[in-house]
Amino acid sequence: MQQLLKFFPDILMRFDRDFRHVFVNAVMARLVNLTPEAILDKNHRELGFPEQECSAWENALKKVFDTATLFEDEMMLASGRETKVLNCRLIPEPDEEGLVKTVLVVGRDVTEQRRTVLDLQQLLSEMINGFALHEIICDSTTGKPVDYRFLKINPAYEEMIGLKASEVVGRTALELFPTTESFWIKTCGEVAL
Numbered sequence: 001m002q003q004l005l006k007f008f009p010d011i012l013m014r015f016d017r018d019f020r021h022v023f024v025n026a027v028m029a030r031l032v033n034l035t036p037e038a039i040l041d042k043n044h045r046e047l048g049f050p051e052q053e054c055s056a057w058e059n060a061l062k063k064v065f066d067t068a069t070l071f072e073d074e075m076m077l078a079s080g081r082e083t084k085v086l087n088c089r090l091i092p093e094p095d096e097e098g099l100v101k102t103v104l105v106v107g108r109d110v111t112e113q114r115r116t117v118l119d120l121q122q123l124l125s126e127m128i129n130g131f132a133l134h135e136i137i138c139d140s141t142t143g144k145p146v147d148y149r150f151l152k153i154n155p156a157y158e159e160m161i162g163l164k165a166s167e168v169v170g171r172t173a174l175e176l177f178p179t180t181e182s183f184w185i186k187t188c189g190e191v192a193l
Contacts (some may be wrong), residue, residue, distance in 0.1 A: 011086065011107035014093075017065055019043040019058050022102060031079050031109065049078045064090045064103045074110070085111045130157035136192040137172065145189020147172045 011031065014023035020043045029036045032047070039047065044054040053076050064071050071090040076083050086107040092100040134148040150168045158164055163176070173180045 011105070011109070013105040015061055015103045015105065017101070019061055031077065031084060033079065053078060060090055061103055064092050065100045068092045068094055068098065068100050075107070084109050085114045127154055127156055130154065130160040132157050134188060136189045138189070145185050145193070147174045147185060148188055
């Protein structure tokens with residue numbers, strides 16, 4: 001078990017009913033630039049994390065302690081001058097009588113992924129050229145492209161086609177533009193496949 005914990009790539013924390021850390025792995029300790037020993041037996045407030053962050057963690061933990069159900073969400077965690085975004089799964093750990101004594105948190109730092117998504121969203125919204133993201137729809141028997149569905153369009157694309165994203169996203173090319181030439185569907189499909 002020690003080897004597994006030593007090489008486990010994600011954040012592991014265990015909290016008691018007073019929201020104190022009863023276990024943290026090295027990944028978590030490195031993330032907040034502390035030793036595991038400095039974190040143990042302390043809650044986020046005692047570690048000096050921002051008030052809003054402490055409240056969010058306490059509310060999430062309380063929910064798991066009270067309901068004995070798994071909770072998954074993105075949580076913030078102060079890390080030096082930067083706040084990290086963690087995708088966290090809070091897992092209740094009940095005793096023999098069913099009372100949740102501790103909550104295990106398995107988390108992954110998704111800060112860079114969130115930053116990339118925001119950058120991409122900003123790029124798409126500010127592009128002067130029309131842009132559309134499609135999902136290719138293939139015939140179930142032949143596997144050949146027969147249509148494509150709009151997943152996202154930018155404002156320049158809205159202006160180009162004269163429709164708003166709310167009218168386009170989720171619909172297919174043939175629904176919106178019944179006279180779409182099969183050449184375009186075939187070409188887009190071949191590129192995607």
